[in-house]
Amino acid sequence: MVRRWTKYLGQEEAIKLMVWNNSQPSFSLRANNGKGVTRADLVTQLNLLKVPHELSLHLDDFIRVKTGLQNVIQAGLLKEGVCAVQDESAGLVVSVVDPQPGESIVDCCAAPGGKTIYMASRLNGQGMVYAIDINKGRLRILTETAKSNQVNSFITTIEADLCLFADSNEVNYDKVLLDAPCSGLGVLSKRADLRWNRRLEDLEQLKNLQDELLDAASLLVKPGGILIYSTCSIDPEENEERVDAFLLRHPEFCIDPADRLVPSDFVTKRGFYSSDPVKHSLDGAFAARLVRAL
Numbered sequence: 001m002v003r004r005w006t007k008y009l010g011q012e013e014a015i016k017l018m019v020w021n022n023s024q025p026s027f028s029l030r031a032n033n034g035k036g037v038t039r040a041d042l043v044t045q046l047n048l049l050k051v052p053h054e055l056s057l058h059l060d061d062f063i064r065v066k067t068g069l070q071n072v073i074q075a076g077l078l079k080e081g082v083c084a085v086q087d088e089s090a091g092l093v094v095s096v097v098d099p100q101p102g103e104s105i106v107d108c109c110a111a112p113g114g115k116t117i118y119m120a121s122r123l124n125g126q127g128m129v130y131a132i133d134i135n136k137g138r139l140r141i142l143t144e145t146a147k148s149n150q151v152n153s154f155i156t157t158i159e160a161d162l163c164l165f166a167d168s169n170e171v172n173y174d175k176v177l178l179d180a181p182c183s184g185l186g187v188l189s190k191r192a193d194l195r196w197n198r199r200l201e202d203l204e205q206l207k208n209l210q211d212e213l214l215d216a217a218s219l220l221v222k223p224g225g226i227l228i229y230s231t232c233s234i235d236p237e238e239n240e241e242r243v244d245a246f247l248l249r250h251p252e253f254c255i256d257p258a259d260r261l262v263p264s265d266f267v268t269k270r271g272f273y274s275s276d277p278v279k280h281s282l283d284g285a286f287a288a289r290l291v292r293a294l
């Protein structure tokens with residue numbers, strides 16, 4: 001992993017990344033608008049609990065918390081659906097999707113549902129998120145969270161293998177999010193275990209799975225609709241390279257730059273969303289927005 005990062009980032013940046021990954025992580029909370037909770041309401045609750053916090057600079061519903069997460073949990077704010085723990089880097093992926101009232105959106109690898117639930121809460125009471133996942137247990141967590149967040153009326157869960165679902169469904173959706181299984185190399189500050197568990201062979205397998213799932217997800221996009229490919233990895237082979245390989249196989253799609261949807265500081269020269277742990281003090285994440293020809 002160290003050799004890989006040195007190759008892609010250079011020695012100096014690779015060291016900064018490793019120092020970041022070893023530092024104490026901070027967490028973000030998302031005020032649950034779906035339940036009518038505003039960020040100001042959440043600030044009031046955090047002040048009562050004496051939890052130090054800062055408003056997110058990038059997302060209106062988010063607050064950063066460095067310490068005191070236990071107090072938030074013990075006060076029941078997560079259980080009651082007042083707020084959710086969600087990194088801003090994941091929230092910004094939802095900004096790249098840009099859910100609009102009335103849309104039908106498929107979340108292809110949805111569980112445990114962080115992005116599904118945030119997307120549903122951004123539909124303002126009109127539209128539907130179809131949440132597909134192959135894992136029954138994780139999908140159950142999504143269903144429970146959707147209920148406590150009071151957005152369950154705008155979510156339909158589908159337990160299925162995306163590849164089989166896409167082959168047997170002719171319905172075309174406005175937007176399709178594929179938040180693909182990935183190495184998780186963007187979230188090492190919170191998932192310390194991954195640094196010991198990831199092998200190069202896993203990456204090869206993951207890349208094949210990401211290609212297969214991208215092909216399947218693309219079948220669900222209506223003409224003129226949008227496909228969003230995202231990961232919580234910072235590895236170009238799981239990100240830009242997968243998109244390039246997809247575009248070669250699917251000339252009916254082209255890049256729709258994300259610059260009008262997220263702050264320009266997060267947008268690469270080619271129009272992809274990319275959060276950088278060192279530069280943005282967030283988890284690493286990636287998203288490409290691709291539009292299907294009419």
Ligand SMILES: C[S@@+](CC[C@H](N)C(=O)[O-])C[C@H]1O[C@@H](n2cnc3c(N)ncnc32)[C@H](O)[C@@H]1O
Pocket residue numbers: 090108109110111112113114115116132133134135138160161162163179180181182
């Ligand atoms: C990165 S996680 C998704 C995280 C989720 N989007 C969120 O924001 O909470 C990837 C998910 O893909 C699911 N998955 C893997 N292979 C799949 C397949 N063939 N069809 C459907 N889901 C699949 C896994 O069960 C896992 O829940």
